[in-house]
Amino acid sequence: MKIYSFALIVLFLSCNDQAPLTNENAAQETTITKRYIDPHNGYSEAVSVEANGVKTIYFSGQVGVGETFEAQFRDAVQKLLQMLEKSGATFDDVVKYNTYIVDYSSDMLPAFRAVRKELLGDIDMPASTLVGVEALGLESWGVEIEAIAVIKAN
Template sequence: MRHYVRPEGSPPVNGYSHAVAFTGTTVAVSGQVPLDGSGRLVGENDAEAQVRQVFANLATALEAAGSGLAHVVKLTVYLTDLDDLPAFRRVRDELQDPDHPPASSLVQVAGLVSPDFRVEVDALAVAPDAPD
Protein backbone atom coordinates (compact mmCIF):
# COMPACT_ATOMS: atom_id res chain seq x y z
CA MET A 1 0.00 0.00 0.00
CA ARG A 2 1.10 3.54 -0.69
CA HIS A 3 -0.47 6.28 1.42
CA TYR A 4 -0.71 9.81 0.07
CA VAL A 5 -1.59 11.50 3.34
CA ARG A 6 -1.34 15.07 2.12
CA PRO A 7 -0.18 15.51 -1.47
CA GLU A 8 1.20 18.94 -2.28
CA GLY A 9 -1.65 21.40 -2.73
CA SER A 10 -4.13 19.31 -0.70
CA PRO A 11 -5.89 20.70 2.36
CA PRO A 12 -4.79 19.58 5.86
CA VAL A 13 -6.02 16.21 7.14
CA ASN A 14 -7.04 14.86 10.53
CA GLY A 15 -6.34 11.15 10.70
CA TYR A 16 -6.84 10.12 7.07
CA SER A 17 -5.00 9.97 3.75
CA HIS A 18 -6.20 11.84 0.69
CA ALA A 19 -5.45 8.70 -1.34
CA VAL A 20 -4.23 5.14 -0.86
CA ALA A 21 -2.96 2.97 -3.71
CA PHE A 22 -2.78 -0.80 -3.31
CA THR A 23 -2.61 -4.12 -5.09
CA GLY A 24 -3.95 -7.48 -4.02
CA THR A 25 -7.27 -9.03 -3.13
CA THR A 26 -9.85 -6.39 -2.26
CA VAL A 27 -12.13 -6.94 0.71
CA ALA A 28 -15.38 -4.96 0.97
CA VAL A 29 -16.83 -4.92 4.49
CA SER A 30 -20.50 -4.09 4.92
CA GLY A 31 -21.49 -1.36 7.31
CA GLN A 32 -20.79 -2.48 10.86
CA VAL A 33 -23.00 -1.34 13.72
CA PRO A 34 -22.59 -1.42 17.52
CA LEU A 35 -24.00 -4.89 18.13
CA ASP A 36 -22.04 -7.64 19.88
CA GLY A 37 -21.81 -11.25 18.70
CA SER A 38 -25.18 -12.01 20.31
CA GLY A 39 -26.89 -9.10 18.56
CA ARG A 40 -27.08 -6.91 21.68
CA LEU A 41 -26.51 -3.17 21.51
CA VAL A 42 -23.20 -2.07 23.03
CA GLY A 43 -22.97 1.42 24.51
CA GLU A 44 -26.48 2.75 24.63
CA ASN A 45 -26.08 6.56 24.59
CA ASP A 46 -22.26 6.11 24.67
CA ALA A 47 -20.65 7.11 21.38
CA GLU A 48 -17.16 5.91 22.29
CA ALA A 49 -18.38 2.45 23.37
CA GLN A 50 -20.37 2.17 20.15
CA VAL A 51 -17.36 3.15 18.02
CA ARG A 52 -15.19 0.58 19.83
CA GLN A 53 -17.75 -2.14 19.10
CA VAL A 54 -17.99 -1.09 15.45
CA PHE A 55 -14.19 -1.34 15.08
CA ALA A 56 -14.22 -4.72 16.86
CA ASN A 57 -16.82 -5.91 14.34
CA LEU A 58 -14.74 -4.54 11.46
CA ALA A 59 -11.69 -6.38 12.78
CA THR A 60 -13.65 -9.64 13.02
CA ALA A 61 -14.96 -9.37 9.45
CA LEU A 62 -11.55 -8.40 8.09
CA GLU A 63 -9.80 -11.27 9.88
CA ALA A 64 -12.28 -13.74 8.39
CA ALA A 65 -11.29 -12.46 4.94
CA GLY A 66 -7.53 -12.69 5.57
CA SER A 67 -7.07 -9.01 6.31
CA GLY A 68 -7.04 -6.72 9.33
CA LEU A 69 -7.42 -3.12 10.45
CA ALA A 70 -3.84 -2.36 9.36
CA HIS A 71 -4.82 -3.22 5.77
CA VAL A 72 -7.85 -0.91 5.51
CA VAL A 73 -7.51 1.44 2.56
CA LYS A 74 -10.86 3.27 2.86
CA LEU A 75 -13.37 3.91 5.64
CA THR A 76 -16.83 5.39 5.23
CA VAL A 77 -18.20 6.66 8.53
CA TYR A 78 -21.84 7.47 9.21
CA LEU A 79 -22.61 9.49 12.35
CA THR A 80 -26.04 10.55 13.50
CA ASP A 81 -24.53 13.39 15.56
CA LEU A 82 -21.35 15.27 14.63
CA ASP A 83 -20.75 15.85 18.34
CA ASP A 84 -19.65 12.17 18.33
CA LEU A 85 -16.76 12.94 15.96
CA PRO A 86 -14.17 13.41 18.77
CA ALA A 87 -15.08 9.98 20.21
CA PHE A 88 -14.77 8.43 16.75
CA ARG A 89 -11.38 10.04 16.21
CA ARG A 90 -10.08 8.91 19.63
CA VAL A 91 -10.88 5.28 18.93
CA ARG A 92 -9.78 5.40 15.29
CA ASP A 93 -6.47 6.99 16.22
CA GLU A 94 -5.78 4.24 18.80
CA LEU A 95 -6.36 1.53 16.21
CA GLN A 96 -4.61 2.81 13.10
CA ASP A 97 -1.03 3.69 12.22
CA PRO A 98 -0.94 7.52 12.25
CA ASP A 99 1.69 7.50 9.48
CA HIS A 100 -0.43 5.29 7.19
CA PRO A 101 -4.09 6.17 7.74
CA PRO A 102 -6.75 4.98 5.29
CA ALA A 103 -8.65 7.25 2.96
CA SER A 104 -11.89 8.24 4.64
CA SER A 105 -15.30 9.80 4.14
CA LEU A 106 -17.58 11.04 6.91
CA VAL A 107 -21.30 11.54 6.48
CA GLN A 108 -23.81 12.87 8.98
CA VAL A 109 -27.06 10.95 8.61
CA ALA A 110 -30.54 11.56 9.99
CA GLY A 111 -30.66 8.03 11.33
CA LEU A 112 -29.41 4.47 11.01
CA VAL A 113 -31.33 1.17 10.87
CA SER A 114 -31.90 1.35 14.64
CA PRO A 115 -32.56 4.65 16.43
CA ASP A 116 -30.14 3.46 19.15
CA PHE A 117 -27.19 3.33 16.72
CA ARG A 118 -25.00 6.44 16.73
CA VAL A 119 -22.39 5.15 14.26
CA GLU A 120 -21.92 2.78 11.35
CA VAL A 121 -18.69 2.18 9.42
CA ASP A 122 -17.95 0.27 6.23
CA ALA A 123 -14.52 -0.42 4.81
CA LEU A 124 -12.41 -1.45 1.86
CA ALA A 125 -9.22 -3.32 2.61
CA VAL A 126 -6.53 -5.37 0.94
CA ALA A 127 -6.21 -9.01 1.99
CA PRO A 128 -2.59 -10.14 1.95
CA ASP A 129 -3.58 -13.46 3.56
CA ALA A 130 -6.91 -14.12 1.82
CA PRO A 131 -8.19 -17.66 2.38
CA ASP A 132 -8.66 -19.83 -0.70
Protein backbone atom coordinates (compact mmCIF):
# COMPACT_ATOMS: atom_id res chain seq x y z
CA MET A 1 0.00 0.00 0.00
CA LYS A 2 2.81 2.45 0.79
CA ILE A 3 4.43 1.86 -2.61
CA TYR A 4 1.12 2.51 -4.36
CA SER A 5 0.63 5.77 -2.41
CA PHE A 6 4.16 6.86 -3.24
CA ALA A 7 3.53 6.14 -6.93
CA LEU A 8 0.44 8.35 -6.89
CA ILE A 9 2.38 11.20 -5.30
CA VAL A 10 5.12 10.91 -7.94
CA LEU A 11 2.48 10.82 -10.70
CA PHE A 12 0.74 13.90 -9.24
CA LEU A 13 4.00 15.83 -8.94
CA SER A 14 5.10 14.93 -12.44
CA CYS A 15 1.73 16.10 -13.88
CA ASN A 16 1.71 19.38 -11.96
CA ASP A 17 2.40 22.25 -14.42
CA GLN A 18 3.07 24.85 -11.73
CA ALA A 19 6.64 25.83 -11.05
CA PRO A 20 8.01 24.97 -7.61
CA LEU A 21 8.32 27.83 -5.14
CA THR A 22 11.79 29.36 -5.59
CA ASN A 23 13.45 32.61 -4.59
CA GLU A 24 12.49 34.08 -7.99
CA ASN A 25 8.73 33.57 -7.52
CA ALA A 26 8.62 33.86 -3.72
CA ALA A 27 7.77 37.57 -4.09
CA GLN A 28 4.48 36.49 -5.67
CA GLU A 29 3.35 34.79 -2.47
CA THR A 30 0.00 35.91 -1.13
CA THR A 31 -0.14 38.04 1.98
CA ILE A 32 -2.72 36.75 4.41
CA THR A 33 -3.99 38.91 7.25
CA LYS A 34 -6.14 37.86 10.21
CA ARG A 35 -8.34 40.00 12.43
CA TYR A 36 -9.84 38.75 15.68
CA ILE A 37 -13.35 40.08 16.35
CA ASP A 38 -14.49 40.36 19.98
CA PRO A 39 -11.83 38.13 21.55
CA HIS A 40 -12.60 37.00 25.11
CA ASN A 41 -12.45 33.96 27.40
CA GLY A 42 -9.93 32.12 25.23
CA TYR A 43 -11.70 32.49 21.86
CA SER A 44 -12.93 35.14 19.42
CA GLU A 45 -16.53 35.64 18.35
CA ALA A 46 -15.20 35.68 14.80
CA VAL A 47 -11.92 35.68 12.89
CA SER A 48 -11.59 37.29 9.48
CA VAL A 49 -8.91 36.10 7.07
CA GLU A 50 -8.08 38.33 4.12
CA ALA A 51 -6.11 37.45 0.98
CA ASN A 52 -6.20 38.51 -2.68
CA GLY A 53 -9.12 40.90 -2.19
CA VAL A 54 -11.31 38.30 -0.49
CA LYS A 55 -12.24 38.18 3.18
CA THR A 56 -13.45 34.94 4.75
CA ILE A 57 -15.05 35.30 8.17
CA TYR A 58 -15.34 32.35 10.55
CA PHE A 59 -18.00 32.83 13.22
CA SER A 60 -17.89 31.02 16.54
CA GLY A 61 -21.01 29.25 17.70
CA GLN A 62 -23.81 31.58 18.71
CA VAL A 63 -26.08 30.18 21.41
CA GLY A 64 -29.59 31.25 22.22
CA VAL A 65 -31.44 31.69 25.48
CA GLY A 66 -35.09 30.95 26.07
CA GLU A 67 -37.49 28.45 27.54
CA THR A 68 -38.16 26.49 24.33
CA PHE A 69 -36.13 25.17 21.43
CA GLU A 70 -37.83 27.67 19.12
CA ALA A 71 -37.02 30.61 21.41
CA GLN A 72 -33.38 29.52 21.71
CA PHE A 73 -33.07 28.99 17.97
CA ARG A 74 -34.55 32.43 17.23
CA ASP A 75 -32.15 34.04 19.69
CA ALA A 76 -29.13 32.19 18.27
CA VAL A 77 -30.04 33.24 14.71
CA GLN A 78 -30.47 36.88 15.84
CA LYS A 79 -27.04 36.78 17.51
CA LEU A 80 -25.50 35.34 14.33
CA LEU A 81 -27.12 38.11 12.27
CA GLN A 82 -25.72 40.71 14.70
CA MET A 83 -22.21 39.24 14.43
CA LEU A 84 -22.48 39.20 10.64
CA GLU A 85 -23.43 42.90 10.64
CA LYS A 86 -20.65 43.75 13.09
CA SER A 87 -18.21 42.03 10.72
CA GLY A 88 -19.43 43.86 7.61
CA ALA A 89 -21.37 40.91 6.19
CA THR A 90 -24.97 39.76 5.82
CA PHE A 91 -26.56 36.33 5.75
CA ASP A 92 -26.40 36.50 1.94
CA ASP A 93 -22.60 36.29 2.36
CA VAL A 94 -22.75 33.06 4.37
CA VAL A 95 -21.48 30.06 2.40
CA LYS A 96 -21.77 27.44 5.17
CA TYR A 97 -23.44 27.16 8.53
CA ASN A 98 -23.84 24.41 11.09
CA THR A 99 -26.58 24.07 13.68
CA TYR A 100 -26.15 21.90 16.76
CA ILE A 101 -29.27 20.94 18.74
CA VAL A 102 -29.20 19.20 22.11
CA ASP A 103 -31.42 16.12 22.34
CA TYR A 104 -32.54 16.59 18.75
CA SER A 105 -35.53 14.62 17.50
CA SER A 106 -37.24 14.74 14.11
CA ASP A 107 -40.33 16.39 15.63
CA MET A 108 -38.17 19.54 16.05
CA LEU A 109 -37.55 19.78 12.30
CA PRO A 110 -40.78 21.65 11.39
CA ALA A 111 -40.07 24.40 13.96
CA PHE A 112 -36.43 24.54 12.85
CA ARG A 113 -37.43 24.95 9.20
CA ALA A 114 -40.18 27.51 9.96
CA VAL A 115 -37.90 29.76 12.04
CA ARG A 116 -35.03 29.40 9.57
CA LYS A 117 -37.30 30.36 6.65
CA GLU A 118 -38.82 33.30 8.57
CA LEU A 119 -35.48 34.75 9.69
CA LEU A 120 -33.10 33.65 6.93
CA GLY A 121 -35.27 32.93 3.89
CA ASP A 122 -35.21 29.81 1.75
CA ILE A 123 -33.78 30.93 -1.61
CA ASP A 124 -30.09 30.64 -2.54
CA MET A 125 -29.29 29.21 0.87
CA PRO A 126 -25.75 28.33 1.95
CA ALA A 127 -24.53 24.81 2.54
CA SER A 128 -25.87 23.66 5.90
CA THR A 129 -25.49 20.89 8.44
CA LEU A 130 -27.90 20.07 11.28
CA VAL A 131 -26.44 17.90 14.03
CA GLY A 132 -28.13 16.45 17.08
CA VAL A 133 -25.76 16.46 20.06
CA GLU A 134 -25.85 15.21 23.63
CA ALA A 135 -24.69 18.51 25.16
CA LEU A 136 -23.17 21.91 24.43
CA GLY A 137 -20.80 24.04 26.54
CA LEU A 138 -23.34 24.85 29.25
CA GLU A 139 -26.31 22.79 30.40
CA SER A 140 -28.72 25.65 29.65
CA TRP A 141 -27.66 25.83 25.98
CA GLY A 142 -29.96 23.91 23.66
CA VAL A 143 -28.90 25.21 20.24
CA GLU A 144 -25.72 26.65 18.74
CA ILE A 145 -25.06 28.02 15.24
CA GLU A 146 -21.67 28.61 13.61
CA ALA A 147 -21.05 30.04 10.16
CA ILE A 148 -18.54 30.99 7.47
CA ALA A 149 -19.06 34.06 5.29
CA VAL A 150 -17.10 35.35 2.29
CA ILE A 151 -17.02 39.02 1.22
CA LYS A 152 -14.82 41.37 -0.78
CA ALA A 153 -11.96 42.78 1.24
CA ASN A 154 -12.00 46.52 1.91
